[in-house]
Amino acid sequence: MAVLVTGGAGYIGSHMVWSLLDSGEDVVVLDRLSTGFRWALAPEAILYEGDIADRALLTNIFKTHAINAIIHFAGSVVVPDSVRDPLTYYENNTVKSQALIAAAVEAGVPHFVFSSTAAVYGTPQDAAPVLEDAPLNPESPYGSSKLMTEIMLRDTATAHDFTYTALRYFNVAGADPRGRTGQSTAGATHLIKVACETALGRRTKLQIFGNDYATPDGTCIRDYIHVSDLTDAHLKALQRLRAGEKSLVANCGYGCGFSVLDVVDCVRRLSGRDFAVETVGRRLGDAAFVVADASVAAKELGWKPAHDDLDFIIRTALDWEDHLGKRNER
Ligand SMILES: NC(=O)c1ccc[n+]([C@@H]2O[C@H](COP(=O)([O-])OP(=O)(O)OC[C@H]3O[C@@H](n4cnc5c(N)ncnc54)[C@H](O)[C@@H]3O)[C@@H](O)[C@H]2O)c1
Numbered sequence: 001m002a003v004l005v006t007g008g009a010g011y012i013g014s015h016m017v018w019s020l021l022d023s024g025e026d027v028v029v030l031d032r033l034s035t036g037f038r039w040a041l042a043p044e045a046i047l048y049e050g051d052i053a054d055r056a057l058l059t060n061i062f063k064t065h066a067i068n069a070i071i072h073f074a075g076s077v078v079v080p081d082s083v084r085d086p087l088t089y090y091e092n093n094t095v096k097s098q099a100l101i102a103a104a105v106e107a108g109v110p111h112f113v114f115s116s117t118a119a120v121y122g123t124p125q126d127a128a129p130v131l132e133d134a135p136l137n138p139e140s141p142y143g144s145s146k147l148m149t150e151i152m153l154r155d156t157a158t159a160h161d162f163t164y165t166a167l168r169y170f171n172v173a174g175a176d177p178r179g180r181t182g183q184s185t186a187g188a189t190h191l192i193k194v195a196c197e198t199a200l201g202r203r204t205k206l207q208i209f210g211n212d213y214a215t216p217d218g219t220c221i222r223d224y225i226h227v228s229d230l231t232d233a234h235l236k237a238l239q240r241l242r243a244g245e246k247s248l249v250a251n252c253g254y255g256c257g258f259s260v261l262d263v264v265d266c267v268r269r270l271s272g273r274d275f276a277v278e279t280v281g282r283r284l285g286d287a288a289f290v291v292a293d294a295s296v297a298a299k300e301l302g303w304k305p306a307h308d309d310l311d312f313i314i315r316t317a318l319d320w321e322d323h324l325g326k327r328n329e330r
Pocket residue numbers: 006007008009010011012013030031032033034035036037050051052053072073074075076077092096115116117118168169170171172173185
């Protein structure tokens with residue numbers, strides 16, 4: 001019995017592959033290596049280089065390996081890019097997910113775990129942790145493309161012998177505490193990655209997108225979750241589906257928020273580098289406050305985060321950034 005991980009050569013997927021291997025699973029990866037890297041993949045995983053919508057390739061994978069579950073990370077992930085180029089996002093995140101789900105149903109793969117996002121909520125109505133039954137108002141094609149996939153999964157699970165878990169991630173950050181993988185994305189836009197790159201001198205300054213929000217220090221507040229806690233939630237989701245439980249949608253976050261300035265201060269303190277920061281105008285589509293209520297994940301998945309600590313998240317991110325620098329020098 002093997003697990004198919006789509007996008008397994010990417011940031012979160014490469015951590016998932018290690019978590020699965022650590023827990024004794026056989027892992028098959030499907031990745032077209034558009035933003036992921038072959039070298040990011042654990043050597044024990046079997047890589048098929050190709051597209052999630054390539055039906056012939058999927059048929060071959062399902063014939064060759066006894067795939068019992070798919071964990072689907074592959075997709076396009078930059079919110080502002082989705083505003084500029086919505087059709088590419090709908091194609092890669094929605095149309096191609098449809099093709100993957102259809103192939104899974106045809107091959108009789110019974111379980112599916114999907115990377116969804118807090119972006120499905122849009123701007124939460126008030127500055128309080130958001131629950132899964134909050135209104136769904138994505139404010140970007142990225143968020144809409146993910147919500148559409150959630151809806152396809154819901155309807156597929158009603159019609160077929162198929163169960164799924166959609167995990168709505170909040171802000172994923174940090175790197176494998178054992179240093180085996182981390183976020184290696186070229187030209188990354190995520191705050192913690194950008195701040196670490198700046199601290200290590202790979203960027204000249206960090207721009208803060210707006211300091212006039214209705215928050216205590218005027219900058220946006222997010223719920224940063226360590227990538228290893230996130231992959232642990234996936235493992236638990238997989239076990240739960242295999243145990244015959246019904247489909248589920250669950251938030252993944254810690255329920256506590258940090259502002260952009262909190263993150264900048266923490267990266268400066270832990271790196272010992274006082275890097276340049278420039279405050280610029282607001283970035284399109286940023287909500288002031290996005291924090292998870294993750295009580296469903298705790299109750300249904302038995303999920304207990306182990307790294308709910310901004311210092312730990314940033315320390316592992318800095319360690320990985322340091323490793324990447326040395327790797328690039330070689
Ligand atoms: N990083 C976050 O904070 C965050 C938050 C919420 C949700 N997510 C979701 O988590 C998932 C993984 O994100 P990530 O940060 O690891 O991104 P990433 O870009 O590092 O990884 C995506 C991987 O998918 C591959 N890929 C993309 N399109 C493909 C296709 N059509 N066929 C085959 N492979 C393809 C890429 O080569 C890459 O390896 C995405 O679905 C993203 O929307 C991420």
